Amino acid sequence: MQHVLALLTLIFCTAVQAAQPIRYCDYPVYPPISWSDGHEVRGLAPQTVRSVLGELGYEVKTVVLGNWKRCLLDAAEGRVDVVLAYQTPQRDDGLLFSRVPVLREEVAIFYNRHKPVRFDQLGDLGHYRGGLLFGESYGPEFDRFVAEHGNVEWVSDSRQNFGKLIRQRIDFIAHERRTGTLFAEQLAGGQDIFALSRPLTVDYLRIAVSRHSPLAARMDEIDALLKKRVDDGSVARWLEQSEHDYRAMHAGDGVPR
Numbered sequence: 001m002q003h004v005l006a007l008l009t010l011i012f013c014t015a016v017q018a019a020q021p022i023r024y025c026d027y028p029v030y031p032p033i034s035w036s037d038g039h040e041v042r043g044l045a046p047q048t049v050r051s052v053l054g055e056l057g058y059e060v061k062t063v064v065l066g067n068w069k070r071c072l073l074d075a076a077e078g079r080v081d082v083v084l085a086y087q088t089p090q091r092d093d094g095l096l097f098s099r100v101p102v103l104r105e106e107v108a109i110f111y112n113r114h115k116p117v118r119f120d121q122l123g124d125l126g127h128y129r130g131g132l133l134f135g136e137s138y139g140p141e142f143d144r145f146v147a148e149h150g151n152v153e154w155v156s157d158s159r160q161n162f163g164k165l166i167r168q169r170i171d172f173i174a175h176e177r178r179t180g181t182l183f184a185e186q187l188a189g190g191q192d193i194f195a196l197s198r199p200l201t202v203d204y205l206r207i208a209v210s211r212h213s214p215l216a217a218r219m220d221e222i223d224a225l226l227k228k229r230v231d232d233g234s235v236a237r238w239l240e241q242s243e244h245d246y247r248a249m250h251a252g253d254g255v256p257r
Contacts, residue, residue, distance in 0.1 A: 021061040022215065024049045025071040025080040028064060029133075029158045030179045032242035033084070033103075033205065036064075037249060043242045045084040048102055048235065049207065052225045053082070056218060067156040069135030078212025085208045088137050096216055100226045101204035102235060107138050108177040108195040110184070112165055117172050119196055126151060128171035131161040138174055139201045162187055174200050182243070186250045 026046060028036040034043040041062050050060050063080055065071050074080045076094025087097040109125070111117040118124050122145055130152045137143055146152050153170060155161050158179070164170045166189035173180065177195055184190035207222055209215040215222070229235050 021059040022053055023063050023080040024060050025063045025074055025083050027068040027071050031182045031246040032239055035246055044239045047238045049082060052222055055225055056221060067134045072135050075210045078210050081210050081213035081215055083208050084205055086203045087206055094211055095208040096211060096219055098207040098223050098226055100223045101206050103205045105203055105205055106177045106199040107174055107201045109200055110173040110175055110180045110193055110195050112168055113192050113194055115168055115171060131164055131170045131173045158183055165193060182246060
């Protein structure tokens with residue numbers, strides 16, 4: 001009898017999960033982590049979420065909002081279930097973060113070679129005008145620096161930011177090194193954009209679950225499945241494939257090969 005009850009419970013839980021898709025929020029402007037081919041969101045982030053949550057029995061519905069800040073706000077308030085993000089003290093209030101990181105990322109300072117930037121310590125950036133995306137956070141120290149100096153222009157689109165850097169309307173962009181490099185490759189004038197070798201910060205991208213989501217009770221399972229995918233090389237392969245597909249889309253006829 002107990003076995004029958006356990007089986008019925010499993011069937012019921014699976015049916016509930018299938019009936020209530022998990023809402024994954026993305027702002028696909030961070031290749032190779034997440035990007036859009038004009039039809040769907042692609043990249044390491046959505047692939048990791050679908051793989052991990054799919055094994056837990058969930059259907060994943062991707063939600064695209066107008067900027068990254070909206071994604072974080074909706075996750076914190078329970079309107080969506082999951083995002084991939086850096087962990088910060090402010091985000092801890094509304095989100096639970098995986099202990100296992102998806103990816104180590106360097107945040108670099110990008111500049112125009114016609115207007116070099118000196119960066120030996122954080123205070124050096126106070127002499128320049130920078131650009132950031134709404135909702136971006138690169139650690140408490142940098143966030144305080146930005147708030148105190150007020151020398152950053154906020155936008156919702158990375159291409160707009162890099163376009164401003166190419167035209168020398170701003171002096172620097174703080175951005176993930178991989179993503180910034182891919183952006184610069186695809187833009188007219190991008191050959192003038194370089195990244196300083198010294199990183200601004202090093203951080204770790206994690207699965208972040210809303211505290212209001214049913215996923216909040218399954219963080220240990222999420223960590224175990226994520227660790228499996230990191231250890232078996234799946235995450236590294238997905239990242240490499242995403243970089244290849246993004247470059248291929250921009251190199252030819254728009255169809256990733």
